[in-house]
Amino acid sequence: MTGPPFLEIDSMSRRHGDRLAVDNVSLSVSKGAFVALVGPSGSGKTTLLKSINRLVVPDSGTVRIDGRDTANLALPELRHGIGYVIQSIGLFPHMNVAENIGIVPRLMGEKGDSRVAELLDLVALPRDVATRFPRELSGGQQQRVGVARALAAAPALMLMDEPFGALDPVTRDTLGRAYRTLHDRLGLTTLMVTHDMAEALLLADRVIVLIDGRVRADAAPADLVGIEDPEVRALVEVPRRQAERLAAL
């Protein structure tokens, strides 16, 4: 299911003031992998993710994508290859959906609109939303537009930071599964930050638990449940306890 290393982070650290937000993290992600990054609030997940597309510059260590040190790449070239989806998606309110999606190819000097219909199909939005404005869409639809925009430059790597976190649970579940299908179909490599251990266990091939800026567990979902570290165990047991309580109703 997965291929050779695509993203390689080596001994990476990043300080925010006197706090070490990311503390000497090394990890390697295979091409095609779907990795969830989980951990308590403030554990460094967002800082780690942003260090990959250099929205945050690491203090030390290296990040390589497809064998190339990101420190040596010009930002447009680096970000062209990376899709980025965040919770508050940040669609431009004065632009319609087609313009929001087309802005990426347009910035790249291509004819943006030609790909809009294709991208709407990809994220299962009806083509007639192209002329609507973000305020005329539901939160879930807006988030689908965000995913379409992130895919517009045909990136190999997707970085997602709580992409469905602001949605109701049903929409969140639907979009999570739809995105997983898209990931497989397009052969993407995805790193997704989530607070939600159940979402991580159900969607990802591999779950990395970050606590105090350090990798405390890194395992396939089925193996994570056997890890003895009490803080990791506490996170992993939340969905199981909830499932047991629900089953007992």
Ligand SMILES: Nc1ncnc2c1ncn2[C@@H]1O[C@H](COP(=O)(O)OP(=O)(O)OP(=O)(O)O)[C@@H](O)[C@H]1O
């Ligand atoms: N721009 C910043 N300036 C100062 N401190 C920051 C900055 N960004 C993050 N931090 C601090 O670095 C630590 C890690 O933050 P980060 O946002 O990476 O954690 P997180 O795991 O993504 O948290 P959450 O789940 O709450 O989003 C926190 O203590 C945070 O307060």
